[in-house]
Amino acid sequence: VGAERSGAGGSLFFTVRRLQKYGSAAGARLTARSAPCAPRCPTMRIHCRVAALALCLGLFLLLYFLGGNGADEPPLREVEKKDEQLPPSRVAEQSRGEPQQEVRANRKEPRISGRGAGVSAKLRQKSELGRSKVTRVEDVMHLAVVACGNRLEETLTMVKSALLFSIKKIKFHIFAEEDLTEQFEKALSQWPRPLTSKFQYSLYPITFSVGNAEEWKRLFKPCAAQRLFLPVILKDVDSLLYVDTDVLFLRPMDDIWKFLKAFNSTQLAAMAPEHEIPKIGWYSRFARHPFYGVTGVNSGVMLMNLTRIRNTLFKNSMIAGGLSWEDLLHPLYQKYKNHITWGDQDLLNIIFHYNPECLYIFPCQWNYRPDHCMYGSNCKGAEEEGVSILHGNRGVYHDDKQPAFKVVYDAIRDYPFGENLFQSLFYPLQTKFLDTVNTLCGRIPQVFLKQIEKTMKAVFEQKVIRHARAPHRQRR
Numbered sequence: 163v164g165a166e167r168s169g170a171g172g173s174l175f176f177t178v179r180r181l182q183k184y185g186s187a188a189g190a191r192l193t194a195r196s197a198p199c200a201p202r203c204p205t206m207r208i209h210c211r212v213a214a215l216a217l218c219l220g221l222f223l224l225l226y227f228l229g230g231n232g233a234d235e236p237p238l239r240e241v242e243k244k245d246e247q248l249p250p251s252r253v254a255e256q257s258r259g260e261p262q263q264e265v266r267a268n269r270k271e272p273r274i275s276g277r278g279a280g281v282s283a284k285l286r287q288k289s290e291l292g293r294s295k296v297t298r299v300e301d302v303m304h305l306a307v308v309a310c311g312n313r314l315e316e317t318l319t320m321v322k323s324a325l326l327f328s329i330k331k332i333k334f335h336i337f338a339e340e341d342l343t344e345q346f347e348k349a350l351s352q353w354p355r356p357l358t359s360k361f362q363y364s365l366y367p368i369t370f371s372v373g374n375a376e377e378w379k380r381l382f383k384p385c386a387a388q389r390l391f392l393p394v395i396l397k398d399v400d401s402l403l404y405v406d407t408d409v410l411f412l413r414p415m416d417d418i419w420k421f422l423k424a425f426n427s428t429q430l431a432a433m434a435p436e437h438e439i440p441k442i443g444w445y446s447r448f449a450r451h452p453f454y455g456v457t458g459v460n461s462g463v464m465l466m467n468l469t470r471i472r473n474t475l476f477k478n479s480m481i482a483g484g485l486s487w488e489d490l491l492h493p494l495y496q497k498y499k500n501h502i503t504w505g506d507q508d509l510l511n512i513i514f515h516y517n518p519e520c521l522y523i524f525p526c527q528w529n530y531r532p533d534h535c536m537y538g539s540n541c542k543g544a545e546e547e548g549v550s551i552l553h554g555n556r557g558v559y560h561d562d563k564q565p566a567f568k569v570v571y572d573a574i575r576d577y578p579f580g581e582n583l584f585q586s587l588f589y590p591l592q593t594k595f596l597d598t599v600n601t602l603c604g605r606i607p608q609v610f611l612k613q614i615e616k617t618m619k620a621v622f623e624q625k626v627i628r629h630a631r632a633p634h635r636q637r638r
Contacts, residue, residue, distance in 0.1 A: 302362075303328070303419050304402035306335040306392055310368065310385035314345055316407040316559065319575045321350075323411040325360055326574070326583075327617050330416055334363040335396060337388050343367075354579050369395065373492040381495075381505040389461070390506050393471040394488050400469050406462040408559060410552040410574060412614040417550065418528055421465055425522055430470035431514075432522040433459040434529035438540045445511065450501045452479075453511035454521060461507040462553045463529040465522075477516045527613075529553050532564050535603035548612030566604040569594045570614075583618045 305324060309317040317336070324332060336346060343365050350363060368385050370378040371394050381387040389404050396402065401422055403415065421432050436458040437443035445458030453459075475484030480493055494509055502508035514521045525543040526534060531553045534541040558564040559571040573591040581587075592611060598604025 302331045302333050303415055304333050304335060304396075304399050305415065306337070306389070306396070306402050306404045307407060308337040308368075308385050308388040309342055309346075309407055310339050310383075313407040314342055314349075315575070317346075318349055319571065320405065320407055320409050320411075321361075322577075323574050324415050325357055326577075327411060327413060327621060328360070328415040330419075332361045332415065334361060335366065335392075335399070335402065336363055337366045337368055337385070339368060339385070357579055366395065371395070371488065373495065378495075383505070387506045389464070390491055390509065391488075392466070393468045396468060397472070401465075401467045404461075404464045404466065405551075406553065406555070408554045408557075409463060410554070410570060411550075412548070412552055412570075412610075413550045413617045418463075418465065418524070421522065421524055422467065425467065428519045429522040430467045430474060430520050432465040432524050433461060433510075434463060434524055434526055436460045437533060438526055438542075442537055448503075449508075449511075451498050451508060451512055452515035453508070454514040454518065455523075458511050459507075459514065459521070459523070460529055460531070460553075461510050462531075462555060463551055464510075465524075474520065476513060476520075478513075479516065527551075530609075531555055532558055532567065532603060535566075535606065535609070536564065539606055539609070541609075544609045545606070548608065548614070548616065549610055550613055552610075564603050565598040565601050566595065566607075566610055569598055569604075570610060583621060588615060588618050 307317055307320065317338075321334060338346060346363075346365060350358070368379065368388055369375070369391070370387070371391055378387045379385055392402070392404060403418060425432070435455070436445055438457070440446040440456045443457040445453045446456060449458065471487050475486060476490050477484055478490060478494065480497065485493075490513070491509070494512060498508070498512060526541040527543040527547055527550045529551055530541060530544050530549040532555070534544065539545060552567065552570055554564075554567045554571060556563070558567040560568070562568070569591065573587055573594065577583075577587045588611075591614075595604065595607050595611065599607060603610075
């Protein structure tokens, strides 16, 4: 066995040696043949790999962009369907503009493809809808007044005070007797152009939609009951401020207009209390009918949301189910006509007595009357901030019972349009006020002068300083 293993091992040894010999010779020949190509092979392999990677990357990007466009197409089609379902008014608004692609081309906006295109299209549509909503916001304030008899000068002075300080444009709704209509048109047409560009006006006849017109007209003062019918007549007006003819604005009307935004969901009108102290208030001592709160309210300055008034059913003592504003007025008057003293104001107090949640109360400085100073100063808001709206009831603009009120009225009435507010209005007012310091209301002059001085400074900064800076910047 050992001999066989040694013989087999010897033959295997010689076989291996021969293979090594022949293998080394063949390897030498192959090496000699492939020597010139040896340096190129690694480089070619690298180039091939780079080319393959580039090809794969290109295919991947192509599939990605094709897939992205396909994914965004359905939302764009949905937007087009929504546009087709828009109401005619919205479609008409959008049709006024140019097609969307042309707008993009004119504005030179980059056209985004892929997923970003769908997002940009939606954002663009939202922004266009936002612009259309902004343009529909009403920037005009509405002010209503009723003038009868000898109230022409008083009404024009009130209109003048509103225009002197207000910022936004005002639309005046003037209800007047027939013989006053031409006088209003003549007077307003003679005002300077810079002032007339700040307002519009409409003249209306005195009308009452229910009941006896002559009976309504004689209620309290001539035509005073007309204010009760404003929600019925001015059906296209959403909100307005009603004021008596003997009212003067000592600050912008824009400021009281802001109270509309302070209304809660049930409030539809705003007035000031008739008095601040119940012990000396008229309603708390003498009224023979229901009234609002503890002292009642004064209707000489009344801010109204007419849309809410028209859409509300008002609780009352006659019908359990409630009545609309127009249906309520005549039966309410018939029930209480022998118990009311102040006419339409008493009817308003009765309405809001049964509907207190509908009324917003603003401070006394927004309807400052002789009652706030002739029995001692009792309007804290006016003492702190000054009078915002002056209400010269009791005829104090035309007699010498309360000279402080008359001085303010005369100063605004006599102010020439276009003149410097301080030199031609405030300084004369301040000088004349010195003659009233010994009277009941004139002994606290800061109540009358504080707010109007503040307002004039604001107007001066807006009109003078702003215009002075503009040429200075141009020189630079």
